[in-house]
Amino acid sequence: MLSKKDAETLERLAGSGFLQKWEGLRRKFDSGEKITVANTGQYSSGKSTLFNALLGRVDNERFQTGAIPTTKSGDRERFSDNIDLMDTPGIDANLADDAEAFRMLMESDIIIMTHNVKTGMLNRAEYDWLKKIADGIGSESISDRLIFVSTWIDEIQEESDQQKLRDEIQRQISEIVSGKQIAYYEVSAKRYYTAVKKGNANLERASRIPELREGLTGRAKLYGASLQALRKKELSMLCSESWDALRSLRNEKDGEISRRKKRIRERHDSEFETWRGIKNRFESMRQNVFSKLHTIRQHFDSSSDYQSYERRVYDI
Ligand SMILES: Nc1nc2c(ncn2[C@@H]2O[C@H](COP(=O)(O)OP(=O)(O)OP(=O)(O)O)[C@@H](O)[C@H]2O)c(=O)[nH]1
Ligand SMILES: [Mg+2]
Missing domain, CATH: 3.90.20 (Hemagglutinin Ectodomain; Chain B)
Incomplete structure (x- = not known):
């Protein structure tokens, strides 16, 4: 393992987030068998709401949510015996904050990129950010470590619009990861909140949160087996x-x-x-x-x- 001093020198000479990558990997080695699942995406895309839904913490939200930029720093919560969820701040043009967010992602095992479909396709910032993550992870393990989640599907009324958007987004992802297979989910955390509050099982299924929860657990299990x-x-x-x-x-x-x-x-x-x-x-x-x-x-x-x-x- 490269020492922090050497990683700093490498960053000074070659850049490319080498310091965050080396420090993230060291922490991962130090964390033993624990798997960290981090979210990432634009401000207010619904990252914290999604994690609350995955935790089933709806009435009594574990992570604070809000219409204006809310999450300010990384926050960890136990999801299962060996899995932690890490809620992170949204990406932004602020380089120092983005470097810190990037370090958190490089320290994680599985990354959930959330995207609000109400805003259409991935915008420039999201596209570049996902590209940076894909480069940081490397093409060999990107399929094991990245999950893409389109949120806010409750805001898309027409099935044909949804299909068109899905095609566009998947084309963008494929372009970014050079054709590698990436797990793709569409959910509505808001629908899940309503379903739980009303005790409506159909609506809960329609939120597709249970599907994502199952997919994530399976992925983490596979990942854990060959950690x-x-x-x-x-x-x-x-x-x-x-x-x-x-x-x-x-x-x-x-x-x-x-x-x-x-x-x-x-x-x-x-x-x-x-x-x-x-x-x-x-x-x-x-x-x-x-x-x-x-x-x-x-x-x-x-x-x-x-x-x-x-x-x-x-x-x-
Ligand atoms: N309609 C709809 N609204 C949602 C959904 N998910 C989240 N929201 C709303 O979006 C707003 C932002 O949600 P957050 O979970 O705080 O978003 P975030 O990405 O964590 O935001 P930051 O922490 O500020 O980066 C809140 O008002 C949520 O109620 C969804 O699936 N559908
Ligand atoms: Mg948040």
Whole structure:
């Protein structure tokens, strides 16, 4: 396992949320056999309401819900013997909060992405966020660890509209996870609340919360059976991802060094040429002076008449 200090260095050099990934994985190893299921999604998409429904805590809500941004930090509750639910704040443009939310997700085993179908398809922020999660999990275990839940189906009246929206959303998910199989559910937590309050079994079934609860329990059981192997797989994937990032960084730096060397050499070469030009000019001036001296000497030797010498010097 990479130490926190090394993970920080890796984050500083290569970014990509490496610090959150390494720290999340360490906590997961430390948590032993416990499986954490975290939710994620936009503000007010119904994450906390969904978790209350899964817990069956409707009258006496375990997680606070509300129409305005409500959940401010991670909050854990026991779902079964070895499963915890982790309620998280909604995603947002605030980078520091998103980094903290991302760390919580990387610390979890199973992630439930909730999306409010009343808002249509995934918007840009949701799309990018899911992509970041998919990259963080890695394609090898994405099918084991990601569950997509479309909520608020009570707000869609027409079956044909629902089908169209379903197709669009599933196409987006498939694009994000490069065609991997992702469990997909459609629920109405609100309907579940009403059903429980009224003791209406049909409405409870129509909320499709029991279906999700069963699916989640089954998924967690499967995940739990091979927990150690899955975590080791995660560790080895994160190792190779970190290694690749460092290697490509090194190649980049090597390229930069040779580009700089080349620039320095070129500059040096052009300066060298300039100085050689100057040297040649002085050299030829020197030659000129020598040849003139030579001529003077000849005149001087051939005539003892100083006057004539002087005249000739001026003639040269
Ligand atoms: N119609 C309808 N409303 C819902 C449903 N689920 C949640 N809501 C409502 O949506 C609002 C937000 O619900 P929360 O569960 O607090 O949403 P959240 O995603 O936890 O929000 P933050 O914690 O602020 O990110 C509440 O007023 C809920 O009553 C649903 O399935 N149908
Ligand atoms: Mg909430």
